[in-house]
Amino acid sequence: MNFLSSSLPSTPNYFPCNTLVIYQSHGTSWAQTRPPSCACQIDQDKIGRRLFFTFLAGSGAMSAALPSSGKTKKQTPFDERRLLEQNKRIQRENNVPDDFPSFLREGFQVRVVAPDYYVTRDSGLVLWDIAPGQGDCPKDGQQVTFQYVGYNESGRRIDSTYLQGSPAKVRLGTNGLIPGFEEGIKDMKPGGKRRIIVPPELGPPVGPSTFFSSKQYEVFDIELLSIQDCTRRTIVFYSDVVCS
Numbered sequence: 725m726n727f728l729s730s731s732l733p734s735t736p737n738y739f740p741c742n743t744l745v746i747y748q749s750h751g752t753s754w755a756q757t758r759p760p761s762c763a764c765q766i767d768q769d770k771i772g773r774r775l776f777f778t779f780l781a782g783s784g785a786m787s788a789a790l791p792s793s794g795k796t797k798k799q800t801p802f803d804e805r806r807l808l809e810q811n812k813r814i815q816r817e818n819n820v821p822d823d824f825p826s827f828l829r830e831g832f833q834v835r836v837v838a839p840d841y842y843v844t845r846d847s848g849l850v851l852w853d854i855a856p857g858q859g860d861c862p863k864d865g866q867q868v869t870f871q872y873v874g875y876n877e878s879g880r881r882i883d884s885t886y887l888q889g890s891p892a893k894v895r896l897g898t899n900g901l902i903p904g905f906e907e908g909i910k911d912m913k914p915g916g917k918r919r920i921i922v923p924p925e926l927g928p929p930v931g932p933s934t935f936f937s938s939k940q941y942e943v944f945d946i947e948l949l950s951i952q953d954c955t956r957r958t959i960v961f962y963s964d965v966v967c968s
Contacts, residue, residue, distance in 0.1 A: 804828060808837060811878070820879035825850070825921055827877040827941055834877075834941060836921060849904050850921035857916025857948060864897030867952040867967035868909060875943040882942070891949055895967070902928050905944060912948040920944050 807828045815824060825838035842852045862868050871891045874883040885892050894900040896910060904926030912918055924939035954967040 803830075815879035818879035818881075820875065821945065823852070823919075824875075824879060825943065829877065832939075836941065838921070842921070845907075847904075847907060847926060848923040849907055849926060850923075851908055852919045854917040854919060854945075855915065857913030859914045860951070861911050861913055862896055862909070862948075862951045865895065865954055867893055867895045867954050869893050869949045869952070870909065871947045871949065873945045875945075877940050893967075895954060895965070902926065904942075905946075908944070909946055909948060912946065914948055914950055917945070917947045920946065 807830065808826055811826050811828065815826070823839055825836055825842065828835040828837060836850060838850065838852075842850050844850045869891050871885045872883075873881060873886065876882055896906060900906075901909070902922065904920065904922030907926070908918060908920035908922070920943070922942045922944065924941065927939070927942055930939055952967040954965050957964055957966050
């Protein structure tokens with residue numbers, strides 16, 4: 725943006741600087757250069773200064789005097805320890821379970837801090853198998869019955885089937901779960917218990933039309949109870965899916 729105008733001032737009502745004047749008398753003519761007036765000299769100085777500052781502004785020579793707003797603060801080990809302790813303090817107040825992960829959040833940048841036995845997948849999902857379970861893993865189209873507790877980054881409980889009084893039942897492959905949750909439960913076995921850490925890109929959509937207002941990591945403790953096969957039943961014009 726050009727803060728200084730480069731337009732020249734209007735022509736003053738006096739002879740211009742170094743004007744060539746033609747004199748005529750009795751058929752004879754001669755030329756004489758008129759010296760610059762004081763007002764002309766002052767106006768020249770104004771024009772020169774204006775053009776000089778316009779050149780500086782256009783060439784970027786004055787940019788060093790402008791404040792910089794694009795710099796990012798580099799975290800130090802002290803800052804990381806402070807953020808980690810702050811997150812752990814809030815989690816303790818929320819009575820998080822043992823071995824709960826911590827989150828170092830600075831603006832939109834988040835780093836997950838978890839014990840070594842947590843596994844990170846290529847998708848970004850982080851998990852820990854607390855108990856392996858037995859039997860076969862569920863497939864798309866089958867119904868899974870499970871208990872779960874959901875937490876946000878501060879360890880506050882956001883949902884729980886235990887508090888609701890009954891387990892959840894969902895058919896896999898029907899978009900009934902957020903991507904991270906479905907990925908985390910698809911390779912579990914009945915009786916298995918697992919903690920998953922769902923990154924924002926595998927979590928729920930956010931916005932004014934949803935329950936979630938910002939992109940955050942979510943933690944779920946899942947217990948897979950059973951797997952049921954499902955079949956479609958059609959009676960005249962009525963059709964539904966029955967799982968047993």
